Amino acid sequence: MGDAVIIVGAGQAGLTVAEALRADGWQDEIVIYGAEKHAPYHRPPLSKGYLLGDTPAAQLTIRGPDLFDKKRIEFCAGRPVRAIDPTSLRIELDDGSRRAYCSLVLATGSRPRELAVEGARLDRVVSLRTLEDSATIGTQLQKAENVVVIGGGFIGLEVAAAARKKGCSVIVLEAMDRLLARVASPAISDFFARLHSDHGARIIFNAKVSRLVGEAGVVRTVETADGQSFPADLVVVGVGAVANDELARHAGLACDRGVVVDDCSRSSDPSIFAAGDCTARRLADGALSRLESVQNAVEQAKSAAAALTGRERPFRAAPWFWSDQHGVKLQMAGSSANADQAALRGSLADKNFSLFYLRSGKLIGVDTINRPGDHMLARKLLDHGLSPTIEEVSDEHFDLKSLLATGVPA
Ligand SMILES: Cc1cc2nc3c(=O)[nH]c(=O)nc-3n(C[C@H](O)[C@H](O)[C@H](O)COP(=O)(O)OP(=O)(O)OC[C@H]3O[C@@H](n4cnc5c(N)ncnc54)[C@H](O)[C@@H]3O)c2cc1C
Missing domain, CATH: 3.30.390.30 (FAD/NAD-linked reductase, C-terminal dimerisation domain)
Structure with a gap:
């Protein structure tokens, strides 16, 4: 067994675990493996200030470049972990090399849910998770006339607001009968429907997208099940996210649309913890929930670090979230x-x-x-x-x- 805590995923949760471990007095090795080539960065501006061009890329980085040396954290960018062996307490990297851990923290985040219809892979059909996605959408918004946003959730609506600000014609296709239906009250849904309509977006409810049609590989129209067709030179898909929990599932950990953890971020394996978007946890109402928020990533990360250093710091605070639109x-x-x-x-x-x-x-x-x-x-x-x-x-x-x-x- 090694004496390193290995953290898989260099996002908000992964970085916070490492920093909190040092703050809590962890003296031994801390290693972070990140699949992306970047140092950990803030995702919320990707659909807000960065997309609008108001927030420069340099401001996205969560901590300055000297943090890793100063805190003795080994940060390995562009190194995806491809498997975990919980019996020998080792991880396997993309090049087949292996490394031992004493404890492992999964902080692998989530990825956009794919739209399961014909044409979903055409050019100019995009979703938003990474810095590169945001940069691509930002560039395309400069040229696009007709933007169709599929999904009236937070990310879809923030992109719709940015697209209107860039002068694009915007249609939001929402499968339910109101915006933000999964997360907000009807009064808040109505408020945002009015806000977006007042800013010139057209919102179509109960719109079930049936297929995307292209020309020469590039999307041209979005069709809905009721026979309507909408011209599009950019389609942004915002239909939710799924947890990156494959490593945990293949290692035999309890998963239920995310790595199941308790309030101290412990998984079903005593040596493995998990934090952030990749987890599912029972909230005060008893329901197993997967939260996707900065607060959840930070608080679960701190709870994991506390548990790793032998303290209890259960995360029981009320969930909170924010969104900026128009x-x-x-x-x-x-x-x-x-x-x-x-x-x-x-x-x-x-x-x-x-x-x-x-x-x-x-x-x-x-x-x-x-x-x-x-x-x-x-x-x-x-x-x-x-x-x-x-x-x-x-x-x-x-x-x-x-x-x-x-x-x-x-
Ligand atoms: C566009 C956008 C806007 C948002 N706006 C808000 C907002 O306004 N307010 C709010 O509270 N939240 C917002 N969120 C959600 C918030 O950003 C996330 O909840 C938070 O980033 C989760 O952090 P995380 O560390 O769990 O995951 P991530 O930040 O996704 O980090 C996970 C990292 O793990 C890496 N990884 C995955 N698998 C592996 C592997 N096998 N090996 C190594 N690395 C791996 C991934 O590449 C990724 O870099 C937004 C998210 C997006 C995408």
Whole structure:
């Protein structure tokens, strides 16, 4: 057995595990293998500032180049791990070489779900995960007239907003009857449908894409099952992501649409941990969920590092997320799913409001639009199990911060 912690995947989660291990006092070797040729970088700007040309590539890198030397972290870029042998505690690299670990952390992220229709591999049909994908889409947006976005989720909508800003004609084809259906309340879905329509995008609901048709290998039209056809010189597919959990599955680890981990990021193998988009974990409501967010990657990574250094740091904080579209900042904390009451603070017309969601009188989620103060407060309320009443939320004069001072759990 080696004395190295080996981390597979050099994204947000992989880097955070390494840094947290050093911060927690780990003295032995730390090795990160990353399939990409880049140092770990921020993905959120890929559909926001970087895509729009507002954020330079240099600002995407999560830490400066001297971090690895300073923290004695061996970083191997462009080195995909191709197998794990949990019996001999070794990994196998792309060139067949092997390396021993004492503990392994899987931080392999996720990849875009493929569109399973004819024509999905034509030229100018793209999805967005990597720096290269974003650079390609950015270049193509300069030339494209008609952009079709398949999928009205966060990535699709952020790209739609960028495409409108670049002057393209934009159609969003959404298979469900509302945008963001998997993650947001109907009120938030409606707000974003109006926002995108007001900025000139055409949104078509219940649109089941049946095939993509090309000429000389390049996409020209998108067809839907109801016989409609939409001209396109760029198609962006944003129909969700799947976990990169193949290494874990082949090694016999418990997986269920992601590597199954507990609150301390332990997998079903005592020597293997996992963090970030590649994992599935039981949340407070008991459901096994795969979260794709920076918060989830960072917190699971810190929990893994703590467990590796012999401490318990369970990740139980309420999930949070953000999205930027057309100058509007959405921040979500907790979840609105299963709410039986909702109350509004602020003004939809002014694009400045918060929606508080309760179930059986207990606060379970808060979505805010351009109200970062409410978002931070909501996270504290959720993490402390504190609930305002629906009347208190609805009354703008009621100071929700006062609930923190009392600290009385609801
Ligand atoms: C366009 C876009 C916009 C986003 N916007 C937001 C946002 O606004 N807010 C938010 O909270 N989250 C956002 N996210 C999600 C967030 O970026 C992810 O949840 C986060 O990056 C997950 O980090 P990770 O380390 O788990 O995975 P990743 O960042 O994907 O890193 C995993 C790395 O592992 C590598 N890898 C995979 N297999 C192997 C292997 N066998 N060997 C070696 N390396 C391997 C991959 O190449 C990759 O580099 C966005 C994501 C995208 C793509």
